[in-house]
Amino acid sequence: xxxxxxxxxxxxxxxxxxxxxxxxxxxxxxxxxxxxxxxxxxxxxxxxxxxxxxxxxxxxxxxxxxxxxxxxxxxxxxxxxxxxxxxxxxxxxxxxxxxxxxxxxxxxxxxxxxxxxxxxxxxxxxxxxxxxxxxxxxxxxxxxxxxxxxxxxxxxxxxxxxxxxxxxxxxxxxxxxxxxxxxxxxxxxxxxxxxxxxxxxxxxxxxxxxxxxxxxxxxxxxxxxxxxxxxxxxxxxxxxxxxxxxxxxxxxxxxxxxxxxxxxxxxxxxxxxxxxxxxxxxxxxxxxxxxxxxxxxxxxxxxxxxxxxxxxxxxxxxxxxxxxxxxxxxxxxxxxxxxxxxxxxxxxxxxxxxxxxxxxxxxxxxxx
Amino acid sequence: xxxxxxxxxxxxxxxxxxxxxxxxxxxxxxxxxxxxxxxxxxxxxxxxxxxxxxxxxxxxxxxxxxxxxxxxxxxxxxxxxxxxxxxxxxxxxxxxxxxxxxxxxxxxxxxxxxxxxxxxxxxxxxxxxxxxxxxxxxxxxxxxxxxxxxxxxxxxxxxxxxxxxxxxxxxxxxxxxxxxxxxxxxxxxxxxxxxxxxxxxxxxxxxxxxxxxxxxxxxxxxxxxxxxxxxxxxxxxxxxxxxxxxxxxxxxxxxxxxxxxxxxxxxxxxxxxxxxxxxxxxxxxxxxxxxxxxxxxxxxxxxxxxxxxxxxxxxxxxxxxxxxxxxxxxxxxxxxxxxxxxxxxxxxxxxxxxxxxxxxxxxxxxxx
DNA sequence: ATGAAAGCGCTAACAT
DNA sequence: ATGTTAGCGCTTTCAT
Numbered sequence: 001x002x003x004x005x006x007x008x009x010x011x012x013x014x015x016x017x018x019x020x021x022x023x024x025x026x027x028x029x030x031x032x033x034x035x036x037x038x039x040x041x042x043x044x045x046x047x048x049x050x051x052x053x054x055x056x057x058x059x060x061x062x063x064x065x066x067x068x069x070x071x072x073x074x075x076x077x078x079x080x081x082x083x084x085x086x087x088x089x090x091x092x093x094x095x096x097x098x099x100x101x102x103x104x105x106x107x108x109x110x111x112x113x114x115x116x117x118x119x120x121x122x123x124x125x126x127x128x129x130x131x132x133x134x135x136x137x138x139x140x141x142x143x144x145x146x147x148x149x150x151x152x153x154x155x156x157x158x159x160x161x162x163x164x165x166x167x168x169x170x171x172x173x174x175x176x177x178x179x180x181x182x183x184x185x186x187x188x189x190x191x192x193x194x195x196x197x198x199x200x201x202x203x204x205x206x207x208x209x210x211x212x213x214x215x216x217x218x219x220x221x222x223x224x225x226x227x228x229x230x231x232x233x234x235x236x237x238x239x240x241x242x243x244x245x246x247x248x249x250x251x252x253x254x255x256x257x258x259x260x261x262x263x264x265x266x267x268x269x270x271x272x273x274x275x276x277x278x279x280x281x282x283x284x285x286x287x288x289x290x291x292x293x294x295x296x297x298x299x300x301x302x303x304x305x306x307x308x309x310x311x312x313x314x315x316x317x318x319x320x321x322x323x324x325x326x327x328x329x330x331x332x333x334x335x336x337x338x339x340x341x342x343x344x345x346x347x348x349x350x351x352x353x354x355x356x357x358x359x360x361x362x363x364x365x366x367x368x
Numbered sequence: 369x370x371x372x373x374x375x376x377x378x379x380x381x382x383x384x385x386x387x388x389x390x391x392x393x394x395x396x397x398x399x400x401x402x403x404x405x406x407x408x409x410x411x412x413x414x415x416x417x418x419x420x421x422x423x424x425x426x427x428x429x430x431x432x433x434x435x436x437x438x439x440x441x442x443x444x445x446x447x448x449x450x451x452x453x454x455x456x457x458x459x460x461x462x463x464x465x466x467x468x469x470x471x472x473x474x475x476x477x478x479x480x481x482x483x484x485x486x487x488x489x490x491x492x493x494x495x496x497x498x499x500x501x502x503x504x505x506x507x508x509x510x511x512x513x514x515x516x517x518x519x520x521x522x523x524x525x526x527x528x529x530x531x532x533x534x535x536x537x538x539x540x541x542x543x544x545x546x547x548x549x550x551x552x553x554x555x556x557x558x559x560x561x562x563x564x565x566x567x568x569x570x571x572x573x574x575x576x577x578x579x580x581x582x583x584x585x586x587x588x589x590x591x592x593x594x595x596x597x598x599x600x601x602x603x604x605x606x607x608x609x610x611x612x613x614x615x616x617x618x619x620x621x622x623x624x625x626x627x628x629x630x631x632x633x634x635x636x637x638x639x640x641x642x643x644x645x646x647x648x649x650x651x652x653x654x655x656x657x658x659x660x661x662x663x664x665x666x667x668x669x670x671x672x673x674x675x676x677x678x679x680x681x682x683x684x685x686x687x688x689x690x691x692x693x694x695x696x697x698x699x700x701x702x703x704x705x706x707x708x709x710x711x712x713x714x715x716x717x718x719x720x721x722x723x724x725x726x727x728x729x730x731x732x733x734x735x736x
Numbered sequence: 737a738t739g740a741a742a743g744c745g746c747t748a749a750c751a752t
Numbered sequence: 753a754t755g756t757t758a759g760c761g762c763t764t765t766c767a768t
Contacts, residue, residue, distance in 0.1 A: 084449035101478035122492055
């Protein structure tokens with residue numbers, strides 16, 4: 001039944017470690033060593049090999065060592081598909097992210113990948129254009145749970161239902177850039193980001209401040225802009241200032257959007273002397289517009305961004321830095337921990353921000 | 369033997385399509401539908417379901433349709449692990465790349481991911497720091513062939529041996545940014561890039577031209593800098609010019625490297641009036657250095673980069689554009705084709721480049 | 737055109 | 753501490 005029609009048992013002499021010893025059976029290709037090969041070569045059962053190699057308890061130290069040696073000499077690696085099927089775990093972490101190539105997301109991915117690899121997980125990447133597409137993935141039809149043990153959601157809102165759906169299917173969840181109740185989520189204090197920006201600008205003596213926000217067409221990730229906005233308003237209020245609704249323009253988190261938003265702001269009857277752009281990329285676009293208007297950043301008008309993009313220092317952009325790769329890493333680490341059965345932090349895991357003053361912010365122009 | 373100790377057969381009435389009908393057996397969780405569920409609900413064997421769903425021949429149209437309907441209504445999706453184990457194919461494409469977060473690589477990944485997803489492949493990402501690490505992966509110990517049907521190598525040299533090792537293990541290969549004999553590889557004509565840069569600068573009347581190259585510590589991807597270098601020299605020679613070895617500095621493909629390289633060039637006794645930086649990022653660093661020296665790009669000194677990084681237009685950098693995401697997509701497409709058994713292009717697949725003139729290049733200063 | 741059955745290479749009870 | 757064995761859910765000959 002286990003043995004095929006020939007009645008011979010396949011165990012070799014237990015000292016037979018040499019990988020070149022070829023069974024009369026399959027001698028076609030340089031066939032991969034299986035757990036059975038290791039077992040017979042080590043003179044133990046496959047179960048023991050399995051235990052020994054996965055460092056499960058109840059294996060004699062001497063046995064464990066011998067098995068490990070044999071496995072190495074046979075260049076044995078368990079077949080992922082087989083163990084997935086048998087164990088029901090995939091050894092895979094999946095990250096769901098919009099715009100794979102954008103600065104922010106690629107850094108998150110880099111951080112998450114490093115941690116996943118180190119923890120021995122395969123790292124799957126799925127680009128999701130819209131949040132609708134994301135919901136579809138998180139919900140039924142595409143069976144995420146067969147492909148992955150955990151997913152990292154980057155700047156994608158997951159409803160409580162979606163999160164619960166994942167949980168019920170045994171998939172762990174962690175998010176970065178948005179908060180899902182009951183799951184580890186890494187993020188900066190976006191409210192504080194807004195406050196810091198406001199305090200910095202008003203502290204420089206600016207009274208008329210503008211905001212380039214990031215509300216785009218896709219309502220994906222509405223939380224971040226909303227919080228930064230609220231924080232900015234609060235920061236102004238702290239210092240007895242207000243945000244004129246006319247001085248708020250949306251820039252879609254891109255260079256072009258930033259450019260247009262800045263143009264819009266400068267076309268106001270009473271334009272701002274200082275502007276807070278919610279991302280460095282939008283700030284870059286804004287700088288282009290200022291250049292076109294021959295306005296000197298930091299002198300004629302102040303501009304502060306968020307991110308500390310590699311490029312910010314090239315144009316001397318004052319910004320509020322965040323550690324993006326580290327956020328991806330933290331999320332992956334939380335995921336690994338929760339998959340290992342550890343209790344996951346249900347409160348948001350904070351990631352630090354820091355004001356970095358460069359050249360694009362300066363004292364308010366005297367003439368007023 | 370197939371049935372467990374109880375002798376009951378598990379087939380339901382063939383009209384039973386309702387997913388809520390619970391066997392007396394496993395009624396624990398909302399168990400996923402298996403191929404058996406579909407088979408019994410459709411009143412056919414699992415083999416037929418398997419054939420029908422994968423569009424294999426020898427299935428009656430009516431049967432195929434019925435199976436498809438039942439599968440949909442049961443929300444059935446084959447378990448990847450099971451089919452991998454049984455079929456020996458993984459349905460996975462893996463991309464091996466250094467520096468996940470850098471501009472170039474993240475764009476390649478984005479392109480490759482889109483194509484992979486569209487073709488129905490899972491997309492695995494592995495960050496490899498050094499080329500040694502890459503070789504290790506491509507060689508024996510970590511069994512890539514169990515995890516993936518094909519790999520995309522980004523700017524990582526694969527030796528013929530490594531490529532052959534992959535082939536013998538049934539893993540398809542495609543590369544971008546480097547050429548491996550006998551495998552599809554997508555790349556720009558880096559020699560032409562150098563020529564274009566040289567012609568542009570000399571065409572503007574520059575006689576003393578410098579080069580910021582990218583040879584770093586890790587000899588990973590030596591081909592690109594080497595070819596661009598050679599092309600640059602050739603382009604100069606075309607117009608009776610030479611490259612002074614003193615005007616060549618290495619910048620490691622980073623902003624800081626570019627900055628230092630430019631500083632080095634400008635400290636020469638007879639500094640260049642025009643510089644070709646092999647990447648936009650190095651050019652950005654170079655611009656910072658020029659700013660520090662109060663030299664106006666495009667007027668006091670000309671600078672041209674390569675890539676057309678999103679940011680290039682922000683600083684009006686003249687550059688030679690390449691379509692990076694498209695390269696990743698082309699590579700993935702070639703991989704998909706070769707895995708489907710198509711004959712793969714063994715000649716390099718060219719990706720276009722284009723000179724984009726902006727503000728950082730201009731006529732050579734008159735005073736000379 | 738369809739079905740029966742033998743694995744694919746592991747893991748996880750359950751013995752011992 | 754170790755061995756036996758029954759699956760995991762598919763794919764794939766081989767029959768029919």
